[in-house]
Amino acid sequence: MNQQTTRPGIIAGLRALADFHEANPDVPFSVAADFTYCVLADNDADGLAEVRRVAELLGAEVNINAGSADAKRMFEGLPFRVFYVSRQRSADWQALTSYDQNVTADQAVEQPAGV
Structure with a gap:
């Protein structure tokens, strides 16, 4: 296990992320x-x-x-x-999902403009 996957490493990462966002309020983040x-x-x-x-x-x-x-x-x-x-x-x-890789649509679905 590296530090990023250990309990102390993850806790340190969460604190560092919180500190970063607090110090940089213009950086967007997910709510x-x-x-x-x-x-x-x-x-x-x-x-x-x-x-x-x-x-x-x-x-x-x-x-x-x-x-x-x-x-x-x-x-x-x-x-x-x-x-x-x-x-x-x-x-x-x-x-239920066992056929997922074997079932496809007959026709391609067109994407709306701008997507």
Whole structure:
């Protein structure tokens, strides 16, 4: 792992970015910041347990839908979200999109002028 992918490195990068934007108010930036932690687990029980653990640390409520789970907390308008996608929902998505590379439109769609 390099410094940019370690916890201290990312935290330092966030602080440096905030300091930069504060010192340079003319530089545009996105107001759609989103910090998300995707739980990767070998089974649904472990995935849901990890979401519950992080939600407890966040002081957030866990939402469960069809075996998948998420929790979110806002920090001064910036969201931090943890989520887990169940094995079944993941398999369903893979099945749904399995033909994506094989299906194309019969005719090219014309783009409007100026796009």
